[in-house]
Amino acid sequence: xxxxxxxxxxxxxxxxxxxNGKWIEKAIxxxxxxxxxxxxxxxxxxxxxMLKEFDELSKIKIDDKLLNYAITLYKKVLNEEDRKKGLTxxxxxxxxxxxxxxxxxxxxxxxxxxxxxxxxxxxxxxxxDMMEATKYALYINAPSLILPDKxxxxxxxxxxxxxxxxxxxxxxxxxxxxxxSDELLFKTISFDAKLSKIVKxxxxxxxxxxxxxxxxxxxxxxxxxxxxxxFMIKRFGKxxxxxxxxxxxxxxxxxxxxxxxFEEYAAWAKVKSIVGDVQLISEELRxxxxxxxxxxxxxxxxxxxxxxxxxxxxxxxxxxxxxxxxKKYFGxxxxxxxxxxxxxxxxxxxxxxxSNNRLSKDTIKKAILKLDTMKIKIGxxxxxxxxxxxxxxxxxxSLFEIVSTLTKIKNEYNSSLLFKxxxxxxxxxSGNTVNACYNPSSNDITFPAAxxxxxxxxxxxxxxxxxxxxxxxxxxxxxxxxxxxxxxMDENGNINNWWKKEDYDNFKKKTELMIEExxxxxxxxxxxxxxxxxSENIADNGGVTSxxxxxxRVKKNPDFKKFFINYAxxxxxxxxxxxxxxxxxxxxxxPAYYRANMQVRNFKEFYEAFDIKxxxxxxxxxxxxxxxx
Numbered sequence: 001x002x003x004x005x006x007x008x009x010x011x012x013x014x015x016x017x018x019x020n021g022k023w024i025e026k027a028i029x030x031x032x033x034x035x036x037x038x039x040x041x042x043x044x045x046x047x048x049x050m051l052k053e054f055d056e057l058s059k060i061k062i063d064d065k066l067l068n069y070a071i072t073l074y075k076k077v078l079n080e081e082d083r084k085k086g087l088t089x090x091x092x093x094x095x096x097x098x099x100x101x102x103x104x105x106x107x108x109x110x111x112x113x114x115x116x117x118x119x120x121x122x123x124x125x126x127x128x129d130m131m132e133a134t135k136y137a138l139y140i141n142a143p144s145l146i147l148p149d150k151x152x153x154x155x156x157x158x159x160x161x162x163x164x165x166x167x168x169x170x171x172x173x174x175x176x177x178x179x180x181s182d183e184l185l186f187k188t189i190s191f192d193a194k195l196s197k198i199v200k201x202x203x204x205x206x207x208x209x210x211x212x213x214x215x216x217x218x219x220x221x222x223x224x225x226x227x228x229x230x231f232m233i234k235r236f237g238k239x240x241x242x243x244x245x246x247x248x249x250x251x252x253x254x255x256x257x258x259x260x261x262f263e264e265y266a267a268w269a270k271v272k273s274i275v276g277d278v279q280l281i282s283e284e285l286r287x288x289x290x291x292x293x294x295x296x297x298x299x300x301x302x303x304x305x306x307x308x309x310x311x312x313x314x315x316x317x318x319x320x321x322x323x324x325x326x327k328k329y330f331g332x333x334x335x336x337x338x339x340x341x342x343x344x345x346x347x348x349x350x351x352x353x354x355s356n357n358r359l360s361k362d363t364i365k366k367a368i369l370k371l372d373t374m375k376i377k378i379g380x381x382x383x384x385x386x387x388x389x390x391x392x393x394x395x396x397x398s399l400f401e402i403v404s405t406l407t408k409i410k411n412e413y414n415s416s417l418l419f420k421x422x423x424x425x426x427x428x429x430s431g432n433t434v435n436a437c438y439n440p441s442s443n444d445i446t447f448p449a450a451x452x453x454x455x456x457x458x459x460x461x462x463x464x465x466x467x468x469x470x471x472x473x474x475x476x477x478x479x480x481x482x483x484x485x486x487x488x489m490d491e492n493g494n495i496n497n498w499w500k501k502e503d504y505d506n507f508k509k510k511t512e513l514m515i516e517e518x519x520x521x522x523x524x525x526x527x528x529x530x531x532x533x534x535s536e537n538i539a540d541n542g543g544v545t546s547x548x549x550x551x552x553r554v555k556k557n558p559d560f561k562k563f564f565i566n567y568a569x570x571x572x573x574x575x576x577x578x579x580x581x582x583x584x585x586x587x588x589x590x591p592a593y594y595r596a597n598m599q600v601r602n603f604k605e606f607y608e609a610f611d612i613k614x615x616x617x618x619x620x621x622x623x624x625x626x627x628x629x
Contacts, residue, residue, distance in 0.1 A: 012616035016596040019568040027574045032304065034297035035575030038592060039451075043434040046450045050325060050432060051310055066388055067324060070317040076399045077309035080283060086400025087281050090274070091176070093118070093404070097270040106262050107226060111234045117407045119143060119269040121258055122224070122250075126418045128441035129244070130212045133493030136417045138236075140220065141211075141246035142199040146192045148296065149202045149586050153193075157581075161295060162189065168291040169271055172278055175285065187267035191257075198253035200246075202586045203532040209488045209495060213245040220245065225255040235415050279308075280400045298576030314432070316391060316406045319384050322430025322448065326380030330431070330449035334459060335379050338452055338470065341550075342376050342445070345475050348550040352629060359503045366498040370481055370491040375424070375444035379452070380431030385423075387413045424493075436473050438480035438539075441493040445477045455569045464551065464559050468566035471547035472540075479542025482629060483535040484511050513626045514538055518598060523591045524577060526584050533590040540590075540599050542629040548605055560609035564600055571596040602626050 005011075006021025017024070020037075029036045036044075054074050062068040076082060093116060100106050113120060122140055129137035145153075146165055152158055166185055173181035205211065220243045221228050232239045245251050258265055278285040283305065290302040303311070314321055353359070353367050390409050393402045424442040429435060431449040438445050447470075454461065457470035480486045487507060490496040499507070514537050519530025530537075544567065551558050573592035575583075583591070590598075600606040601620035612619050 010616070011610050012612050012618055014597065015564065015568050015600060015610075015618060016571070016593050019565050019596075020572040023572060024574050029574060029576060031301035032299055032307075034299055034579035035573055037573040038571055039434050040573070042450065042453060042456075046325070046432055046434060047307060047310060049329070050321065051306055053324070053328075054310060054313075055306075066317065066320045066384060066391070069391060069393065070313050070320055072395055073316070073393075073399075073402060074309050074313050076402060077312055078305060079399075083280060083399045084282055086398035087176075089398065089404070090277055090281060090400050094270050094273050097266040097273075100266040101263055103226070103258070103262055106265070107228075107231075110228070110231045113269075114231070114235065115408060115411070116404065117411060119272045121265050121269075122254065124243075126414050128422050128493065130209070130441065130489070130493075130495050131214070133441045134422055136420065136422060137214075137242070137244045138240050138418055139244045139246060140251070142195065142250040145196050145199065146189075147196070148582060150196045150199055151201050151203075152585060153196045161292075164295045165292045168288060169275060171291075172274060172285065172288050173271075175288065176274070176278070178274070184267045184271055187264045188271040191261075191264045191268040194257055198250050198257065200249070202588075203529060205246075206532055206535065206588050208485055211246045212495060213248050214242045215245050215251075217241055217243055220251065223251045223254060225259070236418050238419075240418065277400065277403075280403055296578065296582055298578030312403070314430075316403075316410070317388065318430035318432070319381065319388050319427065322432040322450075323380050323384065326431030326449040330379050330452065334452060334457070337459060338378050338447065338457065338474075339376060341466070341471060342378070342447075342474050344550045344554060345471065345478060345546050346371050346374065348546045348553065349475075349478055349629070352546070352549065356629075358506050360500045363498070363500050363503040366490070367482065370443060371478075373443060373491040374478070374481065375442065377427055377444055377446040379447075379449045381425075381427045385426050436477050438477040438486065439493075440480070440486050440489045443481065443489075443491055443493050445474070447474065447477075455566055461566075462559075462562055463555050464562035465566040467547045467551040467554075467558075468563035469570050471550060472543040472567055473570070474543070475546035475550075476539040476543030478546065479539040479629060480535070482542065483538040485535055507628075510626065510628045511538060514541065514628065517624070517626055518590060518594065521594055521598070523584065523593060524580055526581055528584060528590060528594065533588055536589045537599075538628055540595055541602065541626065544599055544603060545627055545629055548603060560605045564606055564609060567600065568596040 004022060006018050009017050009021060011018040023037070027036055033040065054071060057067070057071045058075055062071060096109055096112065096118065100109060110120070121143065123143050124138060124140045126136050126138055129135050147153055147158060147161060152161070166189065169185055169188070170181060173184065178184070215223075217232075217240055229239060275289055279289050286308070287302045294300065294302075350368050350371055353364050353371075356364060359367070387410065390413060391406055393405045397405065422441075424444070427446060428439050429437055429446050429448050433448045434450045436445070436447045436451055451457075451473070452470065455465070455469050456473060457466050461469070487499070487504075488495055488497070490498050497504070511534060515530035515534050517530070518528050518533055518537055521528045548560075548563070551563060571592040580591070583589075589595070597618070601618060602625040606612065607619075610618075614621075
């Protein structure tokens with residue numbers, strides 16, 4: 001194993017590059033991807049596996065009705081001639097925007113726009129009510145910008161990216177023979193520029209508790225200067241009493257954005273709709289429409305057609321595909337072992353909380369209640385949820401028409417939930433997803449089958465490697481129940497102050513230390529935003545803490561060298577410079593390099609395992625080390 005390591009650096013100076021340096025030197029990032037390594041390589045492997053499955057399933061009769069729809073959709077994407085039939089429906093669909101000149105025109109068409117999934121000047125969706133998680137609430141938010149974050153509009157690269165976007169749009173509109181393309185593009189950029197000044201940044205959105213702002217329905221209509229009564233009745237059957245506003249600043253400025261300006265909105269919406277859908281029409285248009293995303297990510301090639309087909313299928317039938325994958329590629333022995341591992345980590349958390357001398361007994365009691373009621377979801381669900389049973393389409397339709405039908409079904413289903421109770425048995429990730437998550441509204445943790453593989457987990461790995469891998473990931477997700485956001489929600493998934501004031505003040509001080517630990521660290525000359533990444537850094541910190549202590553329980557005198565080496569290995573990543581800049585702006589997760597190299601410096605076991613001294617670069621003086629849980 002020693003030969004795998006990078007002998008150009010000392011582990012005491014750079015754990016990440018000692019473990020991953022050799023691989024990084026040799027690794028080649030695929031031309032259609034912004035990065036490779038870690039999670040991405042597992043994702044690529046799952047995709048390759050499922051593409052083989054899809055190709056085989058395409059040749060046979062499938063008894064499973066929903067899986068048959070998924071494979072039929074896959075074949076539709078691969079049929080170039082069939083895709084071209086969608087051009088007329090696409091152009092007919094966006095023609096609606098040519099009629100919108102005034103607020104009255106917009107209100108007359110708003111239901112049709114929503115029902116056909118056309119861009120609105122605001123987004124609205126149904127999700128769990130963060131104040132009462134047994135029911136749903138209607139949320140309203142700003143639409144997305146052209147650049148990924150409002151802060152990017154003041155960056156030196158803004159003009160370059162916007163020019164690439166404009167060139168792409170111009171090429172698409174010219175290919176489609178759209179009239180007045182220059183005027184459409186001018187109005188689109190103008191509307192987007194105004195929008196960028198009144199929306200939240202990624203950093204602000206990361207504090208999702210502050211996104212919960214319930215307003216009376218009539219107040220929302222007043223701020224929008226729109227009478228939405230007919231729209232709401234057609235969509236929900238009745239008018240909701242309350243709407244939760246994600247971004248009050250956006251709502252306060254909405255009237256100024258749109259007043260006497262609905263023609264500009266209509267141009268922006270028409271362009272966004274076309275750019276979002278032309279990939280469904282032909283390979284020429286799909287290639288054209290990838291230019292801007294390629295510039296953002298630093299990629300040089302469009303995604304291969306079969307991969308695009310698989311991803312499109314997965315966007316609609318992910319639970320169907322995930323159950324198929326899980327049943328075939330995830331064993332019961334592994335599931336039982338991972339469940340035991342999760343229970344061990346939860347027990348560790350309980351013990352650490354119980355012995356925590358910074359917290360009062362009442363706060364500890366509430367925290368342990370949250371752990372006792374936390375639900376565990378491993379592998380894949382037992383059956384598909386109700387949504388997927390509705391995802392049917394006419395096989396004779398073009399790809400564009402099929403995607404439109406499926407999108408309408410998903411939108412209608414989401415709206416139908418508003419006045420129903422929340423089903424907390426639903427999964428938020430499918431079995432073929434290489435990821436894991438904590439859902440604060442349901443107080444549950446999900447670990448799909450696809451992530452439960454090497455280097456994260458394997459029955460053939462040592463116990464230290466598994467705890468350094470999936471153990472830290474599991475601990476990370478548990479820790480989200482007590483990060484800066486999760487700590488403000490109770491065991492039922494409701495926003496609720498269950499802390500003693502002095503306890504929460506102490507916790508806030510700890511979170512400030514975590515912000516300071518990461519804020520301003522440099523990666524390729526770019527600075528990390530400690531506030532943007534604080535929730536994930538808290539979760540990483542708690543993940544390593546709980547996994548270390550859990551490992552000590554299951555094995556006497558564990559080899560922590562193996563633990564920390566595999567911890568560094570799971571974050572192995574090689575990514576393009578453009579993608580690095582993008583993630584530092586919008587991603588709540590810190591860069592992989594520091595997730596490995598910064599967190600470990602907080603733990604005495606790391607210093608003992610590798611004999612870290614004050615003269616070593618990995619050394620962090622004790623007064624600056626942060627352990628939150």
